[in-house]
Amino acid sequence: MCxxxxxxxxSPVNQLIYDSLLLLQHRGQDAAGxxxxxxxxxxMHKANGLVRDxxxxxxxxxxxxxxxxxxxxxxxxxxxxxxxxxQPFYVNAPYGIILAHNGNLTNxxxxxxxxxxxxxxxxxxxxxxxVLLNVLADELQRASSGNSLDPEIIFSAVAxxxxxxxxxxxxxxxxxxxxxxxxxxxxxxRPLCLGSIDTPSGxxxxxxxxxxxxxxxxxxxxxxxxxxEAVFIDLDGKLYTKQCADNPLLNSCIFEYVYLAxxxxxxxxxxxxxxxxxxGDYLAEKIxxxxxxxxxxxxxxxxxxxxPAAMQVANKLGVPYREGFFKNRYVxxxxxxxxxxxxxxxxxxxxxxxxxxxxxxxxLIVDDSIVRGTTSFEIVQMARDSGANKVIFASxxxxxxxxxxxxxxxxxRSELVAHGRTHDEIxxxxxxxxxxxxxxxxxxxxxxxxxxxxxxxxxxxFDGRYITGDIDEAYLERLETARSQADRExxxxxxxxxxxxxLQRSSHHD
Numbered sequence: 469m470c471x472x473x474x475x476x477x478x479s480p481v482n483q484l485i486y487d488s489l490l491l492l493q494h495r496g497q498d499a500a501g502x503x504x505x506x507x508x509x510x511x512m513h514k515a516n517g518l519v520r521d522x523x524x525x526x527x528x529x530x531x532x533x534x535x536x537x538x539x540x541x542x543x544x545x546x547x548x549x550x551x552x553x554x555q556p557f558y559v560n561a562p563y564g565i566i567l568a569h570n571g572n573l574t575n576x577x578x579x580x581x582x583x584x585x586x587x588x589x590x591x592x593x594x595x596x597x598x599v600l601l602n603v604l605a606d607e608l609q610r611a612s613s614g615n616s617l618d619p620e621i622i623f624s625a626v627a628x629x630x631x632x633x634x635x636x637x638x639x640x641x642x643x644x645x646x647x648x649x650x651x652x653x654x655x656x657x658r659p660l661c662l663g664s665i666d667t668p669s670g671x672x673x674x675x676x677x678x679x680x681x682x683x684x685x686x687x688x689x690x691x692x693x694x695x696x697e698a699v700f701i702d703l704d705g706k707l708y709t710k711q712c713a714d715n716p717l718l719n720s721c722i723f724e725y726v727y728l729a730x731x732x733x734x735x736x737x738x739x740x741x742x743x744x745x746x747x748g749d750y751l752a753e754k755i756x757x758x759x760x761x762x763x764x765x766x767x768x769x770x771x772x773x774x775x776p777a778a779m780q781v782a783n784k785l786g787v788p789y790r791e792g793f794f795k796n797r798y799v800x801x802x803x804x805x806x807x808x809x810x811x812x813x814x815x816x817x818x819x820x821x822x823x824x825x826x827x828x829x830x831x832l833i834v835d836d837s838i839v840r841g842t843t844s845f846e847i848v849q850m851a852r853d854s855g856a857n858k859v860i861f862a863s864x865x866x867x868x869x870x871x872x873x874x875x876x877x878x879x880x881r882s883e884l885v886a887h888g889r890t891h892d893e894i895x896x897x898x899x900x901x902x903x904x905x906x907x908x909x910x911x912x913x914x915x916x917x918x919x920x921x922x923x924x925x926x927x928x929x930f931d932g933r934y935i936t937g938d939i940d941e942a943y944l945e946r947l948e949t950a951r952s953q954a955d956r957e958x959x960x961x962x963x964x965x966x967x968x969x970x971l972q973r974s975s976h977h978d
Contacts, residue, residue, distance in 0.1 A: 469728055469876055470555070470570040471495030472660075473676040474537040474640030474648050476701040478669035482531040485538040488674070488681040489519045494730055495570075495677060496540035499554035503566045504533035508645035510566055514539075514554040535648055535703065537640040539568035542877075553595045559602060562609045563617065564644030569597040570677055571636035571658045572875040574938055579603060579632065600637060604629050608643075617646050619700050619708040626651055626698040627712040634938050636721075636874035636926075638693075640675055647702040650675040654713035655935055656695030657721050657874050657926045659735045663687035673701050678733040692736050694718070719935050722925040723876055725915050726865045727773050727836045737919040741776055746914035747864045747906065748780025748834075755781065755832070755862055755904050764860060765829040768792040770819070770836070770847060777864040778834035787832070792825035792854075793847070815846040827855030837865035838905075839878065841885030844898040852899070861900040866908045867891075870932045871947060873939055878929055880948040 471492030475481040485502050500522040501514025513527045519540060539555040556568040573579070576596035583589040589602045607628035611621045622643070629651075636657035641649045652660045663674045663682030674682055679689045693699055696713025720736045721728070731741040755764075766788050769778035772795065782789035796818055831851055838844050844861060851859045867886030872878040881887045885894055895903035908930050916922055928934050 469495055469542050471540040471677045472537065472568045472570050472638060472640050473674065473681055474650055475674045476535045476648050476705055477672045478534060478667060480532060481534055481536040482528050484685060485536050486519065486523055486528065487685050488676060489538045489540050491681045491684040492540050492677055493519055496542040499541040499551065500539065501555050502531055502536060502538040503556045503642065504531045504536035505642050505644065506533035510558065510564065510644060512556065512558065512566065514556065516551050516554060535642060537566065537568050537642055537648070553593050555597055557598050557601045559605050562605060562614065563646070565601060565605055565641055567597065567601040567604065567639055567641040569600055570638045570875065571653065572596060572873060573600060573633060573637065574635035574873055574936060600633065600639065603632055604641065617643065622649060622700050623698050623710040623712050630654055630696060630713045634936050638677065647700060650693060650699040652693045652695055652697055654696040654716045655926065656718040659724060660693040662690045662693055662699060664690055670705055673705065673707060675699065678729055678735065680730050680733040689734065718922065719924050719926045720922060721874065722911060722915065722927040723929065731776065736922060738915055738922065742918050743915050744776035745780050746917055747911060748777035749784060750910035750914050751777055751862060751864050751906050752781045752784035754906060756785065758904050759860060759902060763830055764832045766790045766825065767832045767834060769834050771795040774834050774836040774864055781834055781862065790825045792822055793819045794822065795819055815843050819847065819850065821850040821854040823854040826851055828857050830858040831856045832860045832862060834862045834864060837868060838863050838885060839868050840883055841894065841898050848899040858901045860902045861898060862904040864906055866906050866911055866930045868929050870929050871944060872929045873934065873947065874926060880951055
């Protein structure tokens with residue numbers, strides 16, 4: 469998971485992109501980068517760290533220009549963070565292209581080999597973003613035959629890229645001397661939206677992973693970029709769009725609504741906050757059917773993403789809602805920690821339980837999802853240590869049983885607490901008296917209720933269905949073998965990203 473942004477303006481864009489990346493910081497806290505174009509000259513600065521730490525005044529002054537792109541990056545869990553793989557990426561031929569990417573290519577290794585043998589293109593890092601950039605560059609070279617570009621040639625190149633690339637990708641790119649390109653993969657897995665603002669000097673455009681990055685700096689959300697669509701904005705601010713995929717089909721990532729996106733964003737016509745409230749409605753129905761009336765004294769969320777669902781559960785069940793856990797916002801997300809021991813310690817640092825809200829009560833704890841179960845176990849123990857009489861645990865998402873290969877880091881199947889286990893077995897592992905999961909179809913319907921046009925979703929970590937059609941058991945076994953090797957090397961202090969070359973997933977993913 470990453471966050472991307474691109475701007476075509478009539479004034480300097482460095483501050484605009486910086487401010488937008490701050491609003492997308494939840495999508496990536498490992499590295500950040502900005503590239504601007506001043507005429508046909510690119511300027512770029514990127515490094516590991518939070519946006520506020522990567523960019524100082526001197527860095528911002530070195531980023532002149534009225535067009536630019538930016539990215540915040542999340543690494544693969546357990547991997548060493550290579551500053552070389554911070555984005556954007558640059559290739560000088562043809563034309564000069566800079567690109568930022570959110571997603572994951574599932575065929576990056578075959579593409580890497582193809583470009584080396586056939587196209588004589590060298591990929592210098594282990595990032596699939598660099599692979600994607602070189603595929604686009606190669607297709608631009610073929611479509612233009614080395615001549616000047618126009619929107620139709622660019623769209624033809626994007627169509628060629630769609631035919632070659634598999635997986636998920638939302639991209640922003642700058643082409644030196646021509647303008648900015650934004651593309652969403654034919655399945656629309658990762659989000660991408662378009663916004664604009666009217667200024668005295670003319671209309672300005674912005675694309676971003678989430679609408680909050682647009683609206684937070686005064687742009688209005690125009691629409692979501694369609695699956696397979698390419699948006700090109702020239703240096704004069706003229707907008708061109710075209711559907712470049714043969715059979716586009718929208719399959720929004722359901723995990724965006726469950727957890728990843730900010731609640732004040734709107735993705736594919738669905739306000740994320742409303743989706744989480746609706747998931748709470750369905751979860752309340754499930755709890756009512758499985759938990760005896762009177763067994764719940766109070767409903768508590770795990771802050772922050774489960775709060776809307778928990779509020780709806782409490783409202784529907786007619787049970788008091790309380791904030792019993794308080795979050796220390798200056799501790800990193802637990803599931804990117806390199807080892808279980810560190811992760812367990814981090815939970816206690818990140819959350820504090822207020823004893824007065826637990827003592828002597830039957831507590832229903834609502835979380836957005838359960839992945840490894842380690843965090844859930846620690847939370848249940850914190851509730852018991854604070855005096856809870858009984859702890860019922862509810863997940864606003866269904867059991868996470870399968871790896872995600874489209875840009876969200878999930879553990880191997882053996883590490884997923886729900887893989888191959890019953891609900892009762894999982895409840896014992898996390899120490900809960902009872903465990904209630906959302907149903908897969910109810911989760912999907914919660915989003916459809918808000919936008920009925922969304923017929924299906926990318927929900928592979930819940931239902932095991934990989935919509936791109938190129939993922940089989942052998943692929944998952946190679947992925948898990950490589951990941952296990954990467955984790956061993958990481959624990960030994962090695963560069964785990966090298967061993968992930970054959971995973972076909974780069975270190976910039978969550």
